Amino acid sequence: MINVESLSKTFSLASGKELNAVDGVSFEVHAGEVYGLLGPNGAGKTTTLRMLLGLLPSSGGWASVAGFRSDIEPEEVKRRVGLVTSGTGVYRWLSLREMLAFFADLYGVAPDVTKGRIDELAGLLGISHLLDRSCSTLSTGQKQRASLARALIHDPSVVLLDEPTAGLDVMGSQLVAAFIRHLRELGKGAILCTHRLEEAERLCDRFGLMCGGRIISEGTLEELQARTGCETLTDMFLQLSGEAPFLEPKDLAEVKEVAS
Numbered sequence: 640m641i642n643v644e645s646l647s648k649t650f651s652l653a654s655g656k657e658l659n660a661v662d663g664v665s666f667e668v669h670a671g672e673v674y675g676l677l678g679p680n681g682a683g684k685t686t687t688l689r690m691l692l693g694l695l696p697s698s699g700g701w702a703s704v705a706g707f708r709s710d711i712e713p714e715e716v717k718r719r720v721g722l723v724t725s726g727t728g729v730y731r732w733l734s735l736r737e738m739l740a741f742f743a744d745l746y747g748v749a750p751d752v753t754k755g756r757i758d759e760l761a762g763l764l765g766i767s768h769l770l771d772r773s774c775s776t777l778s779t780g781q782k783q784r785a786s787l788a789r790a791l792i793h794d795p796s797v798v799l800l801d802e803p804t805a806g807l808d809v810m811g812s813q814l815v816a817a818f819i820r821h822l823r824e825l826g827k828g829a830i831l832c833t834h835r836l837e838e839a840e841r842l843c844d845r846f847g848l849m850c851g852g853r854i855i856s857e858g859t860l861e862e863l864q865a866r867t868g869c870e871t872l873t874d875m876f877l878q879l880s881g882e883a884p885f886l887e888p889k890d891l892a893e894v895k896e897v898a899s
């Protein structure tokens with residue numbers, strides 16, 4: 640469903656140097672699978688998603704969604720992808736119903752299908768009572784529900800989630816988790832990028848651990864546990880990236896001593 644093959648991106652920096660933000664990344668995501676693309680800040684996750692969506696040209700390799708190459712047929716790719724980000728972007732001057740209808744129209748959903756789909760998604764996400772409210776009056780959590788509905792309005796086969804729970808409270812995060820489980824039941828392929836590693840452990844079927852533009856390890860949680868000898872994704876990250884926390888517990892004790 641999603642194929643990424645030797646994908647690379649080199650940025651030319653103002654200093655004249657070059658940065659290999661994504662460096663030969665390959666992975667696949669199948670229908671009904673949630674793939675966790677995880678890594679520290681600057682690992683290259685968002686750049687990978689932008690190339691996959693056809694928003695950014697690659698420097699090498701290719702990506703495809705449902706058989707359509709992002710670099711050759713980006714419009715076909717966008718038609719098949721729903722995007723959820725942490726920026727809960729809604730159109731302030733439209734009602735929620737108008738905004739969802741607007742996006743349905745942009746994606747070419749037939750008008751007679753749109754109404755039923757808005758009602759269905761609003762029911763699923765618990766926002767039916769908000770449909771005729773102006774988007775400008777919605778709370779952060781309500782806006783995120785609206786964004787989730789917007790991502791599915793054209794019934795995409797693939798959903799990309801880039802930090803979907805950033806800034807949300809426990810209830811909001813649980814809703815996003817339920818949404819991701821629902822995607823799996825619908826047989827959609829999904830990529831989840833998140834820094835909440837415990838959340839990723841619970842939600843993803845397989846993981847690609849990214850560091851410095853490369854996938855340094857890939858597999859199910861059990862496979863990664865067997866390979867690394869670590870129990871949690873957090874411990875795996877620290878081990879695989881070869882990085883220790885800036886402060887060891889003994890350092891913290893010293894800091895406390897100095898402070899007292």
Ligand SMILES: Nc1ncnc2c1ncn2[C@@H]1O[C@H](COP(=O)(O)OP(=O)(O)OP(=O)(O)O)[C@@H](O)[C@H]1O
Pocket residue numbers: 650651652658660678679680681682683684685686687
């Ligand atoms: N347009 C650009 N020009 C130059 N460098 C860029 C550009 N976009 C991203 N980068 C750099 O590429 C690297 C990867 O960035 P990217 O946003 O993909 O990381 P990320 O894994 O999504 O990080 P985060 O978890 O912090 O969002 C970073 O070093 C970033 O500074």
